[in-house]
Amino acid sequence: MADLRVRIAGVEFPNPVIAASGTYGNGECYTDLYPISKLGGISCKGMTIEPKLGNPPPRIAETYSGILNSVGLQNIGVHGFIDFYLPTLKEEGNVIIANVAGATIDDYIAAAKALDASSVDMIELNISCPNVKAGGATWGVTPEGAAAVTKAVRRATSKPLIVKLTPNVTDITVIAKAVESEGADAISLINTLLGMRIDIRTRRPILRNNMGGLSGQAIFPVAVRMVRQCYKAVNIPIIGMGGISTWEDAVEMMLAGACAVQIGTAIFSDPYSPLKVIDGIGEYMDKNGIKELSEIVGQCEEW
């Protein structure tokens, strides 16, 4: 059996498949189906220092091979997460990643400080949520904003720091380089692409927030392209995501340059999809004599 372990920023994952933030709650929702310790890691529901109400519904719309969502970071706050969810989550033994968002730099600092004293394994800095007016992606769309948040959070915590990037920019490599230079240990990409659907009968947007983030299979090639571009631009590890639903997608993402992958929307279609991806990667490695995944990361041979 192939060795599926991967190491990112000094943290060892039992396998390279992580549940993406916002699609897996705080690990409590799928325990009826399988032990969540089977996953390499879980990126928890995006959290803010104070609890957040979220956007009015409807918050979801189906699109061609994907979905739009506009949740707006509804969450119980960092302290609620630490008190209610983290103790049970930590018993599972896989990697627990706290996904953190904020409106101001002070919000990010406060959240990072609170988490620094907790047992989370890593912090994923969400500077890419398209569904909140203040904060979120407003930090992630300029290199200056991305650098400023990364720098501030880097000082506030010694936890390994992943910065999650938005695809809604002209050149993602500029942002990737900016966060790398301010001390990010890794980057994860891509968050959702900003989109919109309109009901032709009512002439109203389907989402109450008018616009929302596009995810699912539809965005996979965009994600592969951006992971590839970032792989060539930075030296820190990349966690690839965006429309991955099969083990073939995961391998493709790794060939583009990802050390590990996150699976999100595919879980809604098939809650078992992360496990199928893990098994598929293992069989692929065995069949091709691959001893460890580092042998394939970034090994796409471009024309």
Next chain:
Amino acid sequence: MFYCGKYPIIEKEQIATGVYSYVIDAPELAREAQAGQFANITAPNFTLRRPISICGIDKQRGTLRFVFEVRGKGTEAISELKKGDNLDVIAPLGNGFRIPENQRVIVVGGGIGVPPLLGVSSITGKLCTAILGFRDSSKIILKDDFKANGTNTIICTDDGSAGIKGTVTFALAEALEENNAAAVLACGPMPMLKAVAKMCEVYKVPCQVSLEQRMGCGVGACVVCTCMTVRNGKEFYSRVCKEGPVFNAEEVRFDG
């Protein structure tokens, strides 16, 4: 406890224009399921599953029944499945109706909100009064199923083409006057639920409403299917899939 798997369709019937009834062979689901819970069902070739209420639970036979209406392309894809095909479901999900034991209940259903109430009628039988509203006589579904349970079944239609002409609220007021119901359980369009809840408030009868919302995961993970609720004076968004789909009416902000 819920399951995710593929279960064979052993009966399929079209019971009205665009309304289908499926029975699946799923013993473990039937064992766990309660009236008012739902299943998140795969629509072939779509990303999102479609939440469909459980209409019937036969624990002895080990079957579940779903009755759903074709609303869009996703439900249309589900309706194209045939007897013998597998239905890919996550179920049973959410909180069902809390049915008072050995007491009178009134169920109020509007259109495609009627199916989840049949499970209540199955349990409460003669103690149940069902007030079922439809647009016109061609839209009436499940009337005989309610009657077969011994339930007093009152039909209302908007155009008077069958039963009482008008909305369910008139018939509900009458039923509340006549019998000392311990609870009113309702499912249907939001304006109907709002009117039912208001009526129950007047008569001081506890009311439970089953809500609908565009849904993602169905198990509480994605937090998209919310409705505005209030508890202890504090407003917050509850998940229809997890805290619901059945809520105490006084906790629901119908305009939120």
